[in-house]
Amino acid sequence: MLLAGSMALAACASDEPAGGGSGEGGGGAAAEELRIGLAYDEGGRGDQSFNDSAYAGAAAAADALGADLQELSPNEDASNRAELLTQLAEQGFNPVIAVGFAYDDVIAEVAPQFPDTTFAQVDGSNSDGAKGDNVTGLVFAEEQGSFLAGVAAALKSESAHIGFVGGVESPLIEKFEAGYVAGAQAVNPQIRVDRQYISPAGDFSGFSDPARGQIVAQGMYDAGADIVYHAAGGSGLGVFQAAAGSGNRAIGVDSDQYLTVGDPALQAVIMTSMLKRVDNAVEQFINDYSEGNVQGAEDVLNDLSTEGIGLATSGGFIDDIQDDIDQYAQQITDGTITVPTTIE
Amino acid sequence: MNGLVRRVGLSLLGPVLAVLVALVISAVVIALIGQDPLEAFRVMTNLGDSPSQQVQSIVVILNRAVPLFLAGLAVAVAFRMGLFNIGVEGQYRMATILAAAVGAAVALPGPLHLLLIVVVAMVVGALWAGIVGVLKVTRGVSEVISSIMLNFIALGLASFLLTGPLRGSPPGASIVTTAEIPESGRVPSLNGLLTALGLAAPRSGLHGFLLVAVVVGVVVAVLLQRTRFGFDLRATGLSPSAATASGVDARGMVVKTMLISGGIAGLIGLPDLLGSQYDYGTEFTAGLGFLGIAVALLGRSTPIGIALAALLFAFLDRAALPLQFADIPSSVVTIIQGTIVLAVVIANEIARRLALRSAERAGAAAGPGPQTDGDDGAPPPRAPDGGQRVHTGVPGGQQGAQA
Numbered sequence: 001m002l003l004a005g006s007m008a009l010a011a012c013a014s015d016e017p018a019g020g021g022s023g024e025g026g027g028g029a030a031a032e033e034l035r036i037g038l039a040y041d042e043g044g045r046g047d048q049s050f051n052d053s054a055y056a057g058a059a060a061a062a063d064a065l066g067a068d069l070q071e072l073s074p075n076e077d078a079s080n081r082a083e084l085l086t087q088l089a090e091q092g093f094n095p096v097i098a099v100g101f102a103y104d105d106v107i108a109e110v111a112p113q114f115p116d117t118t119f120a121q122v123d124g125s126n127s128d129g130a131k132g133d134n135v136t137g138l139v140f141a142e143e144q145g146s147f148l149a150g151v152a153a154a155l156k157s158e159s160a161h162i163g164f165v166g167g168v169e170s171p172l173i174e175k176f177e178a179g180y181v182a183g184a185q186a187v188n189p190q191i192r193v194d195r196q197y198i199s200p201a202g203d204f205s206g207f208s209d210p211a212r213g214q215i216v217a218q219g220m221y222d223a224g225a226d227i228v229y230h231a232a233g234g235s236g237l238g239v240f241q242a243a244a245g246s247g248n249r250a251i252g253v254d255s256d257q258y259l260t261v262g263d264p265a266l267q268a269v270i271m272t273s274m275l276k277r278v279d280n281a282v283e284q285f286i287n288d289y290s291e292g293n294v295q296g297a298e299d300v301l302n303d304l305s306t307e308g309i310g311l312a313t314s315g316g317f318i319d320d321i322q323d324d325i326d327q328y329a330q331q332i333t334d335g336t337i338t339v340p341t342t343i344e
Numbered sequence: 345m346n347g348l349v350r351r352v353g354l355s356l357l358g359p360v361l362a363v364l365v366a367l368v369i370s371a372v373v374i375a376l377i378g379q380d381p382l383e384a385f386r387v388m389t390n391l392g393d394s395p396s397q398q399v400q401s402i403v404v405i406l407n408r409a410v411p412l413f414l415a416g417l418a419v420a421v422a423f424r425m426g427l428f429n430i431g432v433e434g435q436y437r438m439a440t441i442l443a444a445a446v447g448a449a450v451a452l453p454g455p456l457h458l459l460l461i462v463v464v465a466m467v468v469g470a471l472w473a474g475i476v477g478v479l480k481v482t483r484g485v486s487e488v489i490s491s492i493m494l495n496f497i498a499l500g501l502a503s504f505l506l507t508g509p510l511r512g513s514p515p516g517a518s519i520v521t522t523a524e525i526p527e528s529g530r531v532p533s534l535n536g537l538l539t540a541l542g543l544a545a546p547r548s549g550l551h552g553f554l555l556v557a558v559v560v561g562v563v564v565a566v567l568l569q570r571t572r573f574g575f576d577l578r579a580t581g582l583s584p585s586a587a588t589a590s591g592v593d594a595r596g597m598v599v600k601t602m603l604i605s606g607g608i609a610g611l612i613g614l615p616d617l618l619g620s621q622y623d624y625g626t627e628f629t630a631g632l633g634f635l636g637i638a639v640a641l642l643g644r645s646t647p648i649g650i651a652l653a654a655l656l657f658a659f660l661d662r663a664a665l666p667l668q669f670a671d672i673p674s675s676v677v678t679i680i681q682g683t684i685v686l687a688v689v690i691a692n693e694i695a696r697r698l699a700l701r702s703a704e705r706a707g708a709a710a711g712p713g714p715q716t717d718g719d720d721g722a723p724p725p726r727a728p729d730g731g732q733r734v735h736t737g738v739p740g741g742q743q744g745a746q747a
Binding site: 044070071072073075076077078079080082083084086087091101102104105123124169170171172199200201202203204342 | 404408437499500502503504506507516517518519520547548616625626627628629630631632661662664665668669674677678
């Protein structure tokens with residue numbers, strides 16, 4: 001019955017185009033050209049977060065190398081991630097870059113099927129080679145940048161009361177939280193840090209819900225917090241709105257949100273942003289690949305020492321405490337301070 | 345004979361009209377964003393160049409359609425009774441996580457293991473939906489409100505269970521999952537069947553759960569159309585007061601319908617769980633319960649209609665990838681899906697009025713004979729709008745909205 005239905009559908013659907021028939025799907029590119037495949041995570045291109053950041057890096061590398069860049073966004077519930085990677089590999093794109101830890105299982109499944117294709121996964125570790133010999137993990141020490149954000153918040157807070165808004169309760173976002181809390185407590189052991197997640201594990205709406213981001217942050221500001229750090233993707237916009245509405249401040253995440261937020265009223269409340277340079281990591285990986293320097297089955301760690309992680313200074317709000325921040329950063333890079341990655 | 349043709353024609357008119365209108369609107373939108381609509385439709389309908397690519401595309405479509413079909417069916421059973429079960433989302437999430445946990449915890453021989461997982465999923469789904477039914481008949485709580493609220497509870501509870509007692513993934517893993525279901529609890533793929541049919545072997549496996557979905561569809565069709573229970577259900581959906589007056593136990597029907605709806609909802613996650621994932625985790629496909637509402641609406645709440653609607657949605661879903669390869673924004677697909685659902689709601693109403701008018705005319709022409717179809721305005725049970733009325737209120741009241 002289902003088969004019959006699908007044939008009927010295919011039949012009636014093929015009436016639509018005038019000519020019908022089969023043809024090439026994509027534009028035919030020159031064979032010598034470097035063809036980069038980029039598969040986004042949920043939200044896809046235009047999320048003003050890590051997907052866009054990955055695009056910026058890939059586009060920069062593609063421009064510099066004269067390469068062809070094919071992007072693919074998953075469907076709404078991101079259930080077709082495996083299809084994304086397989087199609088890119090099948091159509092000869094190489095390297096293929098998957099954005100997001102959500103590709104963990106999928107890339108381990110797909111990569112071994114295409115041994116001649118080089119894969120990379122942003123936010124996914126492959127240090128043990130479990131995902132295949134042709135997968136490179138592009139990982140970040142988010143806890144280090146978050147530590148500095150915590151230092152900045154604690155130094156700037158007048159009420160010794162700050163907040164953290166996480167998008168979705170998950171091990172990745174808990175790294176941000178752990179670093180932030182540790183940084184704040186390093187400055188002021190007595191500081192109060194309110195922490196809340198927008199949605200529970202398994203419900204990814206928390207990364208794209210500014211309204212709830214605003215409610216959660218508003219609750220913290222009402223309770224007396226004067227600086228709130230968000231690691232909540234698109235929901236962060238709501239955190240900024242809550243800060244602007246209540247005359248407090250906020251800390252952005254991933255990109256320099258002072259520059260990307262676009263609204264002067266919100267710009268004024270973004271004290272700093274924890275930079276996670278997905279763009280640099282992706283660009284660097286593509287350059288390495290084009291030079292034949294990718295081994296596979298390893299991780300490229302981006303942290304404070306590689307400047308893959310950092311704290312934005314746009315707006316000049318933290319210029320007066322820059323020396324303190326630099327000291328903490330130095331202590332992290334030389335190993336005097338070890339930043340926790342999980343919350344106890 | 346003529347009447348039958350007209351009925352079938354009228355019942356097809358709504359959806360076909362809706363799809364056509366949606367295609368025209370979508371074409372206009374595609375043209376507005378500076379792309380060629382014909383090129384877009386050509387890319388969408390191109391399943392691949394080689395036979396194995398084409399088979400793979402069909403497998404992708406079918407694998408996507410199976411959960412959508414089950415979701416649509418779960419929603420439709422309640423629809424036919426005049427109940428708006430928005431809680432399918434929570435029902436299948438609760439069912440899937442508990443079925444995954446039970447499936448991973450026990451070791452039984454093949455068929456028994458599978459049966460246990462399926463039964464657990466159906467029972468959990470039914471119980472979760474049953475809460476809605478009981479609340480409605482005992483306290484008069486609108487099922488719309490209670491099932492939405494239960495969705496939030498289900499999501500939170502599933503998250504608590506997943507990160508707490510049922511956590512099976514190693515600590516520190518980015519994706520939190522339950523423990524894996526062993527081999528004996530998995531459904532084999534149907535690829536052997538495909539190759540036996542002389543088709544090229546696809547890259548990924550065709551979900552074996554497809555067969556279960558077909559069986560469930562047939563059972564529901566028989567239950568609705570060929571049993572006393574189904575008659576009571578449809579009668580209550582068409583006119584709660586009339587059904588009650590003729591001796592249908594409306595309260596019992598509400599609870600039973602919700603149990604059946606929830607039981608089917610419990611199956612939604614199983615194709616993925618038993619066919620490809622083998623565990624429930626933070627990345628498990630979400631939102632199928634809500635898509636099911638759209639599928640049920642498009643399929644006019646009949647099993648065959650829902651199967652077609654699920655295939656259409658799955659087809660559009662797959663088309664998003666080739667569109668991106670052709671540099672056409674994949675949001676085109678979302679626009680088409682949205683306009684189809686909107687158009688179908690409108691077209692259903694138009695078709696219903698046309699059917700009503702033609703029934704009235706037929707009634708008038710037949711004179712005061714035994715045929716009383718047109719007199720009270722209620723179409724016969726198999727009329728095109730059968731089950732399209734969605735009463736959001738308590739049976740007995742007529743404050744419901746019509747969809």
